[in-house]
Amino acid sequence: MLGIEGCLTEVMSIPGALDAILIDQTSGTAVAAGGLNRHLDVERSAAGLSETLRAMLDGLTTTSANEIVRIRDVIITTDDGHHLLKPLETVFDGPLVIYVRLDSQRSNLALARHRLQALSGRLITT
Numbered sequence: 090m091l092g093i094e095g096c097l098t099e100v101m102s103i104p105g106a107l108d109a110i111l112i113d114q115t116s117g118t119a120v121a122a123g124g125l126n127r128h129l130d131v132e133r134s135a136a137g138l139s140e141t142l143r144a145m146l147d148g149l150t151t152t153s154a155n156e157i158v159r160i161r162d163v164i165i166t167t168d169d170g171h172h173l174l175k176p177l178e179t180v181f182d183g184p185l186v187i188y189v190r191l192d193s194q195r196s197n198l199a200l201a202r203h204r205l206q207a208l209s210g211r212l213i214t215t
Contacts, residue, residue: 091211097123100189103204105196107170112139114176114184138188142174162202171198175205 091099093111100109101124110131111120117139122131142163149158163174171191176184187209191201 093121096208097121099208100187103189103201105192106189107192108190110135110188112186112188114139114142114186120185138174139186142186162205164198171196173201173205175209177209
């Protein structure tokens, strides 16, 4: 079974990865973090990212004919890089989200999405 530390190690091995946070989606707290710069407030970031994902899901649900929406991933591009959020369905205590910030000059979004998908598949099936 791929543990939390192994998960973060693999996320940080994605080319161009700068920071990663594993977030408990229910509480909005950081379960673990890796590769962080000293200026990042991990708990505040986790809470904000969790709330952003929750707001997106609520907004999409209200516009969906089926009223059931599953977000596979979210890509946000800013001046300082690419930000990926990947919700997971895991065997852990509750729903988790992987967040990774990528250097826009050294990363490949398609590769990063592929690697997060493969990683989430391993966590789901183990």
